[in-house]
Amino acid sequence: MRRVIKMTVGFLGLALCLTGCNNGKSSDSNSGGALSSSAAEKVYVKPGDHDEFYAFVSGGFNGQLSVYGLPSGRLFKVIPVFSQDAEKAYGYNEETKPMLNTSFGFVPWDDAHHPDISQTNGELDGRWVFINGNNTPRIAKIDLTTFETTEIIEIPNSAGNHSSSYVTENTEYVIAGTRFGVPVPQRDISIKEYKGNFKGALSFISVAPEDGKMNLDFQILMPGFDYDKAHPGRGDSHGWFFYTTYNTEEANSLLEVNASQNDKDFIAAINWKKAEEYIKQGKFKTMPANYAHNVFDESTQMATTNWGKEVKVLDPAECPGLVYFLPTPKSPHGCDVDPTGEYIVGSGKLSADVTVHSFSKMIKAIEEEKFSGEAYGIPIIDFEAVNAGSVKQAGLGPLHTEFDDKGYGYTTFFISSEVVKWKVGTWEVIDRKPTFYSVGHLMIPGGNSRKPFGKYVLAMNKITKDRYLPTGPEVTQSAQLYDITGEKMELLLDFPTVGEPHYAAGIPADLVKPRSKKIFKLEENHHPYVTKSEADTKVVRDGKTVHVYMTTIRSHFAPDNIEGIKVGDKVYFHITNLEQDYDVPHGVSMIGANTSELLIMPGQTETFVWEPKQVGVWPFYCTDFCSALHQEMQGYVRVSPA
Ligand code: CUK
Ligand code: CUA
Numbered sequence: 001m002r003r004v005i006k007m008t009v010g011f012l013g014l015a016l017c018l019t020g021c022n023n024g025k026s027s028d029s030n031s032g033g034a035l036s037s038s039a040a041e042k043v044y045v046k047p048g049d050h051d052e053f054y055a056f057v058s059g060g061f062n063g064q065l066s067v068y069g070l071p072s073g074r075l076f077k078v079i080p081v082f083s084q085d086a087e088k089a090y091g092y093n094e095e096t097k098p099m100l101n102t103s104f105g106f107v108p109w110d111d112a113h114h115p116d117i118s119q120t121n122g123e124l125d126g127r128w129v130f131i132n133g134n135n136t137p138r139i140a141k142i143d144l145t146t147f148e149t150t151e152i153i154e155i156p157n158s159a160g161n162h163s164s165s166y167v168t169e170n171t172e173y174v175i176a177g178t179r180f181g182v183p184v185p186q187r188d189i190s191i192k193e194y195k196g197n198f199k200g201a202l203s204f205i206s207v208a209p210e211d212g213k214m215n216l217d218f219q220i221l222m223p224g225f226d227y228d229k230a231h232p233g234r235g236d237s238h239g240w241f242f243y244t245t246y247n248t249e250e251a252n253s254l255l256e257v258n259a260s261q262n263d264k265d266f267i268a269a270i271n272w273k274k275a276e277e278y279i280k281q282g283k284f285k286t287m288p289a290n291y292a293h294n295v296f297d298e299s300t301q302m303a304t305t306n307w308g309k310e311v312k313v314l315d316p317a318e319c320p321g322l323v324y325f326l327p328t329p330k331s332p333h334g335c336d337v338d339p340t341g342e343y344i345v346g347s348g349k350l351s352a353d354v355t356v357h358s359f360s361k362m363i364k365a366i367e368e369e370k371f372s373g374e375a376y377g378i379p380i381i382d383f384e385a386v387n388a389g390s391v392k393q394a395g396l397g398p399l400h401t402e403f404d405d406k407g408y409g410y411t412t413f414f415i416s417s418e419v420v421k422w423k424v425g426t427w428e429v430i431d432r433k434p435t436f437y438s439v440g441h442l443m444i445p446g447g448n449s450r451k452p453f454g455k456y457v458l459a460m461n462k463i464t465k466d467r468y469l470p471t472g473p474e475v476t477q478s479a480q481l482y483d484i485t486g487e488k489m490e491l492l493l494d495f496p497t498v499g500e501p502h503y504a505a506g507i508p509a510d511l512v513k514p515r516s517k518k519i520f521k522l523e524e525n526h527h528p529y530v531t532k533s534e535a536d537t538k539v540v541r542d543g544k545t546v547h548v549y550m551t552t553i554r555s556h557f558a559p560d561n562i563e564g565i566k567v568g569d570k571v572y573f574h575i576t577n578l579e580q581d582y583d584v585p586h587g588v589s590m591i592g593a594n595t596s597e598l599l600i601m602p603g604q605t606e607t608f609v610w611e612p613k614q615v616g617v618w619p620f621y622c623t624d625f626c627s628a629l630h631q632e633m634q635g636y637v638r639v640s641p642a
Pocket of ligand 1: 113114162229333397400440441502505
């Protein structure tokens with residue numbers, strides 16, 4: 001067996017080395033990022049073998065979440081989240097359309113940035129992935145038994161929703177911060193009156209421990225700065241939440257560059273345990289808020305929209321001890337907490353240093369009231385009293401930091417295009433490796449938890465230029481995988497990504513695989529239009545509305561020939577896939593239907609609507625190659641004059 005692998009790897013290595021690597025030498029990828037044969041061996045997953053990690057990589061402007069295997073970089077699935085998906089009928093079929101409802105109406109797109117995996121006791125538990133939609137502020141939950149989006153909650157009083165979605169140690173909350181300051185409540189006001197009038201909500205969405213049901217518990221109305229990435233506390237700092245701010249000048253136009261006048265902006269530190277106390281004491285205001293909360297019920301296989309009407313709001317100025325500001329140089333972008341919970345890292349993107357604050361110093365400074373001022377009634381802690389040190393002259397344009405399990409931090413530098421490894425506590429730079437090019441986030445599996453799995457770091461790049469075959473003006477963005485088990489990082493693999501990967505969440509596959517669902521059990525299907533056997537199939541007319549109760553099984557539809565349909569009818573096809581075997585979906589598509597195909601999993605019911613416009617006999621067929629008789633899996637609908 002071993003020999004077979006070696007030969008294949010040798011061949012692969014040779015092929016890859018045509019692009020010029022120092023074959024035979026130990027791989028130092030500083031020069032061109034080419035792969036050595038040892039790198040190839042490290043990412044090689046033998047056909048039929050499984051990868052060690054799942055990586056959930058956000059799609060940015062494609063609104064979805066891609067699932068890759070690591071170390072191979074193989075793409076397994078693109079999970080539809082915020083965007084309609086014609087392949088799986090998400091957002092097209094009647095069952096999932098309500099998932100994309102918002103207070104603005106049906107919004108079938110969003111900008112998906114930061115996935116985070118649920119945790120128990122500060123460790124990844126592999127139950128759900130949460131991800132934010134930036135544009136029309138929303139948080140989605142993906143169930144890791146089905147790898148499907150099962151809940152989306154809209155965030156009121158928010159715009160941008162960028163400092164999201166981050167999970168606390170026991171998934172008590174998914175926390176979502178706004179990016180833009182906006183008038184709260186929204187109203188007609190001069191944009192010049194930004195200062196003092198615009199606010200940004202920080203939302204606490206609780207997650208029910210048993211079924212994961214989300215609820216918007218309360219919001220903290222922060223000043224109208226701009227906010228960026230965030231991180232909940234760990235260990236001792238559990239109960240706190242940290243996120244970066246910029247534009248603390250509250251400029252209404254960033255064109256005037258007055259948003260970067262301040263030498264230091266802030267990391268906001270929020271004591272959410274304290275917030276819970278204030279809520280209990282009734283120190284909140286109730287504000288009207290109109291927001292959609294869309295839930296997919298696996299038992300009925302249907303999504304429904306519930307409408308939120310109000311939200312509890314805390315004002316930090318009236319709640320002493322709730323919020324503090326930690327001064328942090330030059331437009332901090334990322335904010336990350338190390339696995340012990342002691343160090344809070346702020347990456348000033350206009351700075352060359354990475355600033356590190358100390359949680360224990362912060363607590364002491366608060367006790368001793370070492371404040372250098374205040375903003376909107378929020379104390380600003382004296383910089384020296386909270387600062388733990390900084391990684392000096394580490395690179396240009398630091399953005400984001402992740403941690404391994406050996407006491408090292410890894411920071412991305414957008415402008416100098418590199419990942420820099422440094423030692424927590426001494427802040428000395430240990431190693432640096434180039435990225436290709438302009439890296440944004442990076443990810444270590446479990447890097448947001450108390451227990452990182454420090455074997456690989458995945459860097460997500462904004463620009464690839466010449467790294468891949470050209471595909472017209474739009475070229476792929478990419479991820480790069482580095483081995484971080486040694487003192488020096490080693491670049492192992494480049495692979496293209498779907499959309500713009502902003503961030504990723506990684507988890508050992510063994511924490512997810514045992515839960516993975518193989519089929520939906522037919523007896524547990526409580527869809528209102530389910531058909532549980534061929535004998536029960538029927539066509540029911542109700543005025544101009546027609547319901548077709550249809551089934552699929554290898555390899556036919558029942559009924560397969562339908563007559564009695566008239567132009568002007570509205571025909572609902574409710575199709576139940578009777579299969580109870582793993583990996584046997586059937587598809588359905590109808591000629592001229594103004595929707596997508598359906599792709600129906602075993603035991604599932606899905607519905608599409610067809611409004612025939614023309615008299616004739618119109619075919620439909622199965623779109624998924626399901627058996628040797630797949631091509632025979634078809635039928636006709638006869639449409640008569642109205
Ligand atoms: S952001 Cu994309 S590079 Cu949305 Cu986390 Cu920093
Ligand atoms: Cu069913 Cu092809």
